Amino acid sequence: xxxxxxxxxxxxxxxxxxxxxxxxxxxxxxxxxxxxxxxxxxxxxxxxxxxxxxxxxxxxxxxxxxxxxxxxxxxxxxxxxxxxxxxxxxxxxxxxxxxxxxxxxxxxxxxxxxxxxxxxxxxxxxxxxxxxxxxxxxxxxxxxxxxxxxxxxxxxxxxxxxxxxxxxxxxxxxxxxxxxxxxxxxxxxxxxxxxxxxxxxxxxxxxxxxxxxxxxxx
Numbered sequence: 001x002x003x004x005x006x007x008x009x010x011x012x013x014x015x016x017x018x019x020x021x022x023x024x025x026x027x028x029x030x031x032x033x034x035x036x037x038x039x040x041x042x043x044x045x046x047x048x049x050x051x052x053x054x055x056x057x058x059x060x061x062x063x064x065x066x067x068x069x070x071x072x073x074x075x076x077x078x079x080x081x082x083x084x085x086x087x088x089x090x091x092x093x094x095x096x097x098x099x100x101x102x103x104x105x106x107x108x109x110x111x112x113x114x115x116x117x118x119x120x121x122x123x124x125x126x127x128x129x130x131x132x133x134x135x136x137x138x139x140x141x142x143x144x145x146x147x148x149x150x151x152x153x154x155x156x157x158x159x160x161x162x163x164x165x166x167x168x169x170x171x172x173x174x175x176x177x178x179x180x181x182x183x184x185x186x187x188x189x190x191x192x193x194x195x196x197x198x199x200x201x202x203x204x205x206x207x208x209x210x211x212x213x214x215x216x217x218x
Contacts, residue, residue, distance in 0.1 A: 004032040035148075038169060040185055095170045098163050118217040119194055121201060123210070134194045134216075139180055141201055142167070145210065147182045153207045159200060161192040166200055 007029045011021050049062075058078075065073040119137045120130035129144065131137040142150050151167045153159065164172045164179075166189050171179060178191035192200070198214045205212035 004029065004036070007032065035184070038185075043169070043185070095165055095168045097170065098172055098174070119198060120215045120217065122213040122215070124212075134197055135190045138190060138197045138201065139188055142182065142188055145204060145208070147184070147186050149208060150204055151186065153204050157203065157207065159203060161189045161196060161200075164189045164191070
C-alpha cells in the first residue's frame, strides 16, 4: 500500500502543478490497484458473495461502481456478454482451487522425500543463500529475486508442486500448512523434495536470466 500511496501523491503533485501525468506512473498505479483487488478483495468476495448467491439459479452480472469518497454502487445485469462492450475491462481471478485425491490414495507422482539436505544458492553478485533447511533457502531466494517476478514466471510456465502453484494467492485445502506467507497475499508452496526445489529455482533463473547456481549438499 505504501508504494501505491507514493504513486498517488506523485500523480497529485503533477496535477496541482498543471503538469501531465507520466504514462509510466499511470501504468504502475493501475498494476498495484489490480494487485490489491486480486490479493485482498477477491478472497473476501469468494468467501462471502459466492455462498450468498447460491439460492440464485439464473445467470447474472454484478457490476461494482467504486468512486472514492462516494457510496458504493452495485448494478445488476442479465447481459452476460457485457464485457465485450467494455474495451478496457480485465478479468481478475483467484488461482483455481485444487481438488486433491482422498487421504490414503497414492499418486504415481506423489512426492517422496529423502532425508533433508542443505541447499546453497549463489547469485552473480556474490550473494550466497544457504540456510540450514532447504525450505528456508527456497523462501529466502524467492524474496531476494522478488515475489512479483517469481509469480510471473510461475503463471507463464505453470510451475507447480503437487498441482498447486508454487506462488499462489489461494491457501490450499490440503497443503495449506506447507504454504509460507510471502506477504501481500502471496503464499509459497514448499511441499516438495530438494531436487524439486532446485529445479524450480533453476527454472526461475533461466527465464529471468539471473545466472543463479544451485547446489545440493548430499
